[in-house]
Amino acid sequence: MGNNELQKIWRSIDLEITQIPKDELELLLTSKARQTVNKFLSIIIIDIIVCAGVLSYVTITTLDRKEDLILLINNLSLGIITIVALLSGLFSWYKLQNNKFDQPLRNWLEVRIRLLSKGLTGRFSKLYLYLIPVLYVLIVLSIHVYFEHKLFLEVLKTEESLIALFVAAPIGIFVSYYGARKIRKYKLSNLEFLKDLYGRVINER
């Protein structure tokens, strides 16, 4: 089979392709753009609701229990971690969405790998693995102490609270750590796939 023969066979694919009329192409574009905007908006709205919810809770409980310094510190840490986590999440999502596709495959892979590597293998890449369980503990402590209507240290001294914390905290920490690890593993396999592709592109065999 000659080289031109392959190209000749390939040309026949044009007969198999159904051309989409211009008005349908426009419809495809409009619906995809709408989907993307809706996805972006729903992520932002959920983030804002979660953030506002946590911050309102933190503000209300802190104002209500001004005398409890430890609860204040606990809630303040909770608020800061929540805001930082949500903002950095939104920022990295936005960065990935703005990845430019109009460049050579090799360059596109380089940019994509750099973007993903920053979050997954950078200096603070594993921080959220530990931050999520910490966030969980802070929330549990804050809610528990607030609804016990006692000072933070007093609550921690009661037997029931200690038992509950010793049982609930490890389970929650394990679940949240496992969940975060699973997400990280998925992202890492994604990154590995891109690196493998890049390796094959630059390989001048």
Next chain:
Amino acid sequence: MNSTKEEFLEILSNYQGILHKVSIIYFKNASDRVDNFQEIVYQLWKSYPKLQNKNSIGSWIYAVSINTSISRIKIKKISRIEYRETLPDIPDSSDIFEELSKNESLKLLLNAIYELDEIDRSIMLLYLDEKSYDEIAEIIGISKSNVGVRISRAKESIKQNIKN
């Protein structure tokens, strides 16, 4: 409709064959191809305002189509690996080979293309679409000599697969 969008749709309408072909070489399943086609249209529209050289529209469309498809094949591949851990042997609903007419040579060629890796598939598509080595090198981002080596190796592999 504004003139930019009208102009874009005109280009898209004329060059849509590229989008279809790139989708075919990466996705056998019809619904995956439709999703991929739509995603490429959207990515092209996003990068259209920055398109400087209107003489290289073809290369621009190939680059965006290939990059978009690879970004999607990666998602499919990973999710399929996860899926197979619990449910093995799930066949695709509608296969490209069922859709093609009785063009047996094309089916054989496509089958051989599916045996190539993701990068060589793009290079072979560009070659089969009669792009020059210079254009292929520019779209993929590798040297012209590397294009030559890869094409001759991929052609050998395709011919071997067709023979078998």
